[in-house]
Amino acid sequence: xxxxxxxxxxxxxxxxxxxxxxxxxxxxxxxxxxxxxxxxxxxxxxxxxxxxxxxxxxxxxxxxxxxxxxxxxxxxxxxxxxxxxxxxxxxxxxxxxxxxxxxxxxxxxxxxxxxxxxxxxxxxxxxxxxxxxxxxxxxxxxxxxxxxxxxxxxxxxxxxxxxxxxxxxxxxx
Numbered sequence: 001x002x003x004x005x006x007x008x009x010x011x012x013x014x015x016x017x018x019x020x021x022x023x024x025x026x027x028x029x030x031x032x033x034x035x036x037x038x039x040x041x042x043x044x045x046x047x048x049x050x051x052x053x054x055x056x057x058x059x060x061x062x063x064x065x066x067x068x069x070x071x072x073x074x075x076x077x078x079x080x081x082x083x084x085x086x087x088x089x090x091x092x093x094x095x096x097x098x099x100x101x102x103x104x105x106x107x108x109x110x111x112x113x114x115x116x117x118x119x120x121x122x123x124x125x126x127x128x129x130x131x132x133x134x135x136x137x138x139x140x141x142x143x144x145x146x147x148x149x150x151x152x153x154x155x156x157x158x159x160x161x162x163x164x165x166x167x168x169x170x171x172x173x
Contacts, residue, residue, distance in 0.1 A: 002162055007155035011148050015088060022089045030086050033061055033097050035079040035110055038135050045127045050076045054104060058111035074104040078123070078131050081112060090145030100132055 019026065041050065054076060081098040084091055100120060103112035115123060124130045167173070 003158035004155040004162070007151050007158070011151045011155070014148060015090065018089050026089070027086075028088060030089075031083055033081060033083050035061070035081050035101060035103050035105070035112060036137065037077060038080050038100070039078040039131045041076055041078060041123075041131070042127045042129065045123075047076055050102060050126075051104070054102065054111050054113060057113055059113070061110040061112065063107060063109055074106045076102060076104050078115075079103045079112065080132075080135065080137055081114070082137060084142055087145060087149075090148055091142040092145045092149075094137070094139050094142030096137070 041047065051073065079101050081096075081101045081103075082094050083097045085093040085095075098112070098114040100115045101112040102115055102119075102123070103110055105111075113119075120132065
């Protein structure tokens, strides 16, 4: 059995499985924002004050499949806002969008406020400890789609080489 005869069906099955398993709307090429959780805000911080800050100035990201609203508000947390680029729900790239954000999340939506260096200092003062120091965004979780692209390219190269070998054996240039 040739390499392309193994790779092509395997990649088609993986892409089909990703379509069913991965939540979200289908799109050929999608560039969308998301938030990675970084840290919990310590209990000693004034959560009511942080919630008022969110209520007044938040950017709202709707959920992919909204559910019923929860009875109590979600806790305010520190997150990292990024954008993902995906092809047929296969993640190809993730990059910084707004960086550190203060956010809350429920089944209906995510609300966030970008935090620059001054706001991060104020948040550290409010929390009593530095938050987000040493955080490294795990970009490797968002580039595995390239493995599928590489498998398809390897299948194409394998098929082309076999076709060239057949032509050479038959004396066709």
